[in-house]
Amino acid sequence: MAPSTRLVALAIVVAAVDAAPTIREVHHLDTTAPSTCCTTTTPAPGSPVVVRRNILDLTSEEQSRFLSAIEKMQEPGYGGPFQMMEALHGHGPEAACIHSAKNFAHWHRIYLHLFEVKLQDAYEELYGSRNISIPYWDSYSLWLAQDTDSVFFFKSDVMPQAHALGAKANIQNLWGPTTPTESNAKKFYGKGFEMCKKGNCATPDKTLGKLWKHKSWPSMLGYLEMFVRDDLTWNGILTQLENIHNTPHLAVSGPMKPLPVAGIHIYFWLHHSAIDRLFESFIQRRIAIDGDVSVLEAEMAAGTGKNALWTDWLDPFLKADGSQWTMSGTHFRTSTTGTTRFSPPTTFTTRSFTIRRLGRRRCRAGR
Numbered sequence: 001m002a003p004s005t006r007l008v009a010l011a012i013v014v015a016a017v018d019a020a021p022t023i024r025e026v027h028h029l030d031t032t033a034p035s036t037c038c039t040t041t042t043p044a045p046g047s048p049v050v051v052r053r054n055i056l057d058l059t060s061e062e063q064s065r066f067l068s069a070i071e072k073m074q075e076p077g078y079g080g081p082f083q084m085m086e087a088l089h090g091h092g093p094e095a096a097c098i099h100s101a102k103n104f105a106h107w108h109r110i111y112l113h114l115f116e117v118k119l120q121d122a123y124e125e126l127y128g129s130r131n132i133s134i135p136y137w138d139s140y141s142l143w144l145a146q147d148t149d150s151v152f153f154f155k156s157d158v159m160p161q162a163h164a165l166g167a168k169a170n171i172q173n174l175w176g177p178t179t180p181t182e183s184n185a186k187k188f189y190g191k192g193f194e195m196c197k198k199g200n201c202a203t204p205d206k207t208l209g210k211l212w213k214h215k216s217w218p219s220m221l222g223y224l225e226m227f228v229r230d231d232l233t234w235n236g237i238l239t240q241l242e243n244i245h246n247t248p249h250l251a252v253s254g255p256m257k258p259l260p261v262a263g264i265h266i267y268f269w270l271h272h273s274a275i276d277r278l279f280e281s282f283i284q285r286r287i288a289i290d291g292d293v294s295v296l297e298a299e300m301a302a303g304t305g306k307n308a309l310w311t312d313w314l315d316p317f318l319k320a321d322g323s324q325w326t327m328s329g330t331h332f333r334t335s336t337t338g339t340t341r342f343s344p345p346t347t348f349t350t351r352s353f354t355i356r357r358l359g360r361r362r363c364r365a366g367r
């Protein structure tokens, strides 16, 4: 059975299930330490375009180089590029993440983009090239196929390097010398974590176990089905996209959940790369139907209704000229054509970012 056919068939079975899992919104640590972040600059003419690839398609060496670049980002510890990006999502005074809101996908798009440029900075330092992107973890296709082998998406010779990212000393280096007070942060600060521990991704004899059996996968299917319809609208998918996004967070478990500590986990970035890809697949699908992105953009602008977010600031992201990033500016990517809706070989323009000091930030509640 073709994947999309199977998807629809499965979706019909579970269509009545509407118990969308949610990640608890947390208002976070109250400290006064300022942080630095998040102004983008216009890419230089002729900037290289990188392709985000499936993590499973990377060779051992490519996976290892990706992780080495992550390690490079983490090296400075607190205040370094990885810590700043992680903290923006939720842990610490810089938290600015947007969840349970109609600009969820747009905020995370710029966020991921910023992380990717920092990754490229580190990669260039190590290997003299900026040809690196955030690979994606297509957990949905793997779950549909009940693929229990590919949950080890870092190859066995690379897995120790991946595990090291969660080592206690590394977490403490990133979160600074003071034990966090928030309970989940405290837990991981004290113990570190293994990749996908509760999902048993790291334990070969238990792969048939927990990850794909998490109760939140079936309820996600009905939402995923929305993406293969021909009449898909912005209002039709905007909530679904976030609901879909919640499942791998919950299934992998700590520290992929709860929200404030999720960004410390390397799977977080691979997962959000997949979400951004799904978002892009929707945009490209609509462009193919409408002929131009402006139709979708008008729908987005109108579709947010009285809670219009179209012109709201995607706080804290600023453009090179100091103006604020909004939903309207985030469809900057280019994609190739002739692909299936679930696997567009999406390409991304490379931009560079400068650092700007910011005051305190909070996770914003949905509205």
Ligand SMILES: [Cu+2]
Pocket (backbone or CB within 6 Å): 245, 249, 262, 272
């Ligand atoms: Cu997330």
